[in-house]
Amino acid sequence: MEPIAPITGMNDVLPERAPAWQHVERVAREVFAAYGYQEIRVPILEQTGLFKRAIGEFTDIVEKEMFSFEDRGGDGLTLRPEATAGIARAAISNGLVHNQRHRWYTLGPMFRGERPQKGRYRQFHQIDAEAYGFEGPDVDAELILLSARLWKRLGIEGLKLEINSLGTPEARRAYRATLVEYFSAHADALDADSTRRLGGNPLRILDSKNPALAALIAGAPRLTDHLDAESRVHFEGLCARLDDAGVAYTVNPRLVRGLDYYTRTVFEWITTAWGAQNAVCSGGRYDGLVAQLGGEHTPAVGWALGIERLVILMEEQGRTVSAEPPHVFFVMVGAAAERLALRLAEQVRDAWPDLRLETGLGGGSFKSQFRRADKSGAALALVLGDGEVERGVVALKPLRLGGEQEEVALADLPARIGSRLGLG
RNA sequence: GUGGACGUAGCUCAGCUGGUAGAGCCCCGGAUUGUGAUUCCGGCCGUCGUGGGUUCGAGCCCCAUCGUCCACCCCA
Numbered sequence: 001m002e003p004i005a006p007i008t009g010m011n012d013v014l015p016e017r018a019p020a021w022q023h024v025e026r027v028a029r030e031v032f033a034a035y036g037y038q039e040i041r042v043p044i045l046e047q048t049g050l051f052k053r054a055i056g057e058f059t060d061i062v063e064k065e066m067f068s069f070e071d072r073g074g075d076g077l078t079l080r081p082e083a084t085a086g087i088a089r090a091a092i093s094n095g096l097v098h099n100q101r102h103r104w105y106t107l108g109p110m111f112r113g114e115r116p117q118k119g120r121y122r123q124f125h126q127i128d129a130e131a132y133g134f135e136g137p138d139v140d141a142e143l144i145l146l147s148a149r150l151w152k153r154l155g156i157e158g159l160k161l162e163i164n165s166l167g168t169p170e171a172r173r174a175y176r177a178t179l180v181e182y183f184s185a186h187a188d189a190l191d192a193d194s195t196r197r198l199g200g201n202p203l204r205i206l207d208s209k210n211p212a213l214a215a216l217i218a219g220a221p222r223l224t225d226h227l228d229a230e231s232r233v234h235f236e237g238l239c240a241r242l243d244d245a246g247v248a249y250t251v252n253p254r255l256v257r258g259l260d261y262y263t264r265t266v267f268e269w270i271t272t273a274w275g276a277q278n279a280v281c282s283g284g285r286y287d288g289l290v291a292q293l294g295g296e297h298t299p300a301v302g303w304a305l306g307i308e309r310l311v312i313l314m315e316e317q318g319r320t321v322s323a324e325p326p327h328v329f330f331v332m333v334g335a336a337a338e339r340l341a342l343r344l345a346e347q348v349r350d351a352w353p354d355l356r357l358e359t360g361l362g363g364g365s366f367k368s369q370f371r372r373a374d375k376s377g378a379a380l381a382l383v384l385g386d387g388e389v390e391r392g393v394v395a396l397k398p399l400r401l402g403g404e405q406e407e408v409a410l411a412d413l414p415a416r417i418g419s420r421l422g423l424g
Numbered sequence: 425g426u427g428g429a430c431g432u433a434g435c436u437c438a439g440c441u442g443g444u445a446g447a448g449c450c451c452c453g454g455a456u457u458g459u460g461a462u463u464c465c466g467g468c469c470g471u472c473g474u475g476g477g478u479u480c481g482a483g484c485c486c487c488a489u490c491g492u493c494c495a496c497c498c499c500a
Contacts, residue, residue: 005490005491008491008492059498060497060498060499061498061499064425064498065498065499081499082499082500110500112498112499112500114497114498114499115425115426115496115497115498116492116493117493117494117495117496118493118494118495119499119500120498120499120500121500124499124500125500126500127500193496193497204498209496257499259499277498277499277500279499279500280500281500282499282500304500305500306499306500307500308500309500310500329460331458331459331460333458364452365452365453365458365459366458366459366460367453367454367458367459367460368451368452368453369459369460370458370459370460371460371461372460373459373460374460374461375460375461381459381460383458383459385458385459386458387458395459397459397460399460405459
């Protein structure tokens, strides 16, 4: 039989690495709770039209990266490539945008059909923060502070914050026209990628990593010079609050984002440790999105971080997280011992609900079961063989505790385990 | 979509200028017959990614194909 292969770019998170994921998710939930953000869960599948409308028809994501298909009724469905569109849709569907304010987070898988490489996968996982109904730069600042706290809690170092403002859609449109004019005048100097972008998303030319274009880009008209007055005030408000909080940042006038829905604030937390896949967390404001999806005009802002990238970063910085070993490993040799041991194990678990007790299922000699007991990292071994069964006792052998091996009567087992391990 | 590397036991890898496969780890058993990490001994494990071709003979050469990784692009 041929084994069935996994799907390209879709990875298994094995038990060895799962504790790191759990840690990231647990800390994130705690930090969100500390700021009053509530969890919202939305479907992984949405109508294809939602993403086209939200993200933009001419973005790379929509043009060539979405996993789209028709269901049996002929409806066009798409595995979500990002979380914001679905959440904005859910807010509208559930009547949560009228005169209301919400701070939410969600977490889960996203799908984009790109070529996989380090830190980039076809199924990847994001933690996503969203705030609806807040107009001012205070929420922009809060979201950034929240993320900064997350890095601190996770012990991640070396992330740099870059921020920028794209202004209102009108200001952005005007700037875009200026930019097209500028780059068209120097069309012969552009490389292939930038020429392609000139028609679709000229702002992205500013983001080019091609050193040959550096001078040309440096001479391009600046977005910050074309900001409308209100957006400027908004941006200054954000900067002031970041200054107040002592969060270091760089204003990067070339920072634009790949998704069409951003307005005003955009930001990225980037790592200098990698090459191109350097964005660990990024987001911005999308005041027009809810209206664009058919809801009442509602200001909104949020960010998303990539769990895979965070976990890689933590590993590279030596912050590994491993599973909690069992407290107790039950060595049981012989048919009678095995049956009695399973019964006793249940009694112990009844007495100590938080105790981690692993049994030597599958049998094996004393030697091999003790080897497993040692490998499991358990502090204490329970030993049950024919001799103990006859005597009506269980042997307790400390593996990573002081003290001697002892035999205890069956009825005393839970209490004795508790006192050897120093449990409540 | 483009470019570059690599695909040998469950895992990490070795295999010289082509002569029908090795090590370590893991797992199992043993070292006075019921007690873990170390040490020693033994055991288990492979159609060398797949399909063609060249050759007396290919893991080593050629072609194709699939897959993985890295980079570009894009993004989390």
